[in-house]
Amino acid sequence: MPSVDDIRTALARVIDPELRASIVELGMVRSIDAHENGVVDITVSLTTPGCPIRNHFQTSVVKEAKTVEGVTHVNVTFDVLSDTEKQGLQQKLGRSGGLPSGALAQVANVLCIGSGTGGVGKSTLTANLAAALTAEGKKVGVLDADVWGYSLPRMFGLGGQRPPVSATRKILPLEAGGVKVMSIGFFVEEDSAVVWRGPMLHKALTQFLEDVDWGELDYLLVYLPPGTGDVSMTLAQLLPQAQFLITTTPQATAQKVARRAAEMAKKVNLEIGGIVENMSGFVTPDGQRFPIFGEGGGQELADELDVPLFGKIPLTMPLREQADAGVPLVATDPDDPAAQAIRSVARGIIAITPAQPIALQMAPEAPAATLPIVESKPKPKGMSLPMA
Numbered sequence: 001m002p003s004v005d006d007i008r009t010a011l012a013r014v015i016d017p018e019l020r021a022s023i024v025e026l027g028m029v030r031s032i033d034a035h036e037n038g039v040v041d042i043t044v045s046l047t048t049p050g051c052p053i054r055n056h057f058q059t060s061v062v063k064e065a066k067t068v069e070g071v072t073h074v075n076v077t078f079d080v081l082s083d084t085e086k087q088g089l090q091q092k093l094g095r096s097g098g099l100p101s102g103a104l105a106q107v108a109n110v111l112c113i114g115s116g117t118g119g120v121g122k123s124t125l126t127a128n129l130a131a132a133l134t135a136e137g138k139k140v141g142v143l144d145a146d147v148w149g150y151s152l153p154r155m156f157g158l159g160g161q162r163p164p165v166s167a168t169r170k171i172l173p174l175e176a177g178g179v180k181v182m183s184i185g186f187f188v189e190e191d192s193a194v195v196w197r198g199p200m201l202h203k204a205l206t207q208f209l210e211d212v213d214w215g216e217l218d219y220l221l222v223y224l225p226p227g228t229g230d231v232s233m234t235l236a237q238l239l240p241q242a243q244f245l246i247t248t249t250p251q252a253t254a255q256k257v258a259r260r261a262a263e264m265a266k267k268v269n270l271e272i273g274g275i276v277e278n279m280s281g282f283v284t285p286d287g288q289r290f291p292i293f294g295e296g297g298g299q300e301l302a303d304e305l306d307v308p309l310f311g312k313i314p315l316t317m318p319l320r321e322q323a324d325a326g327v328p329l330v331a332t333d334p335d336d337p338a339a340q341a342i343r344s345v346a347r348g349i350i351a352i353t354p355a356q357p358i359a360l361q362m363a364p365e366a367p368a369a370t371l372p373i374v375e376s377k378p379k380p381k382g383m384s385l386p387m388a
């Protein structure tokens, strides 16, 4: 009769592609019954009844169990983890395991876009990268975590609109060119100064991640404001699976500051996905190239951190003009050299990121939309945002 222990050892090689761990380690092997004639009955517990990767488990479980001596036939049946078991699994996965369930359960990749210093083109890159990923057929969301500048609504042409609330009391992101956008800018009077720190900021960002109905996304781009302060720390805590994309100019001094951002990211265990160099030279209409902000900073930083340089984006006037006009250049003129460079960054990112959602496929929790809501009048102002 085949040994149940040997079968269990063999099943440890079956990996849940979403949770990226062995089904044995995850406690998903409910039972193994081995019979005298070499027939083995195995029950696997799934996180949801309609688990999309059921076939993968079926094939892999049979394949691995059959490697055990004496096994002649394998029957696989499925059941579903109880709520308590799911909670146990969530806890087991803990910080290193996945994004929060619920609003982010169907988000495959989170990319935080930041830099050490202001004005290097993070907002421009975020808006255009979102458009470029969309052009590659990906579902994309943008979370503007800049509680001071919030320039993204403008770059997407979404000034003055308020996000609606769904029947389940979730906040719905606004859409521009197929990109779902959420920003603090949607909830405050234009040009009003918002000064948020500590717990209040934490609460606001938590809400943006948990109470916004992001739906199914291949990429959620999170725009980090300049500097290395509160926001990045808070997000790193909320998004343990996120990757950090650092923007820098080719200049040595900018690169030094960007390095500081990298150090901060490492401190809070935010993985650095790669570098994008912006403002990499200007080419005149007759083809003459001027390296206005120097050369080589992006590559140097990438080498130093041992991460990829996803691309070098030249200075072009249309990139700035389109940002001001409220439609990303990538969407209006994909042939512009800056648009081409950003599209190539998008393809590089796609090549190194997984296609599957990484979080547990669980039913969304009880909703709680307490952010300022669209129908409320008069409009909330600056500091009076009812975040608490």
Ligand SMILES: Nc1ncnc2c1ncn2[C@@H]1O[C@H](COP(=O)(O)OP(=O)(O)OP(=O)(O)O)[C@@H](O)[C@H]1O
Residues within 6 Å of the ligand: 115, 117, 118, 119, 120, 121, 122, 123, 124, 125, 149, 151, 225, 226, 278, 279, 280, 313, 314, 315, 316, 317, 319, 320, 321, 323, 324, 338
């Ligand atoms: N490659 C480029 N070519 C031309 N203009 C650019 C380029 N990149 C950015 N800009 C312009 O430079 C200015 C600053 O860019 P942006 O606002 O994207 O930077 P930022 O890093 O988000 O700044 P902040 O730190 O202030 O939020 C904008 O006017 C933008 O249109």
Ligand SMILES: [Mg+2]
Residues within 6 Å of the ligand: 122, 123, 124, 149, 151
């Ligand atoms: Mg900005």
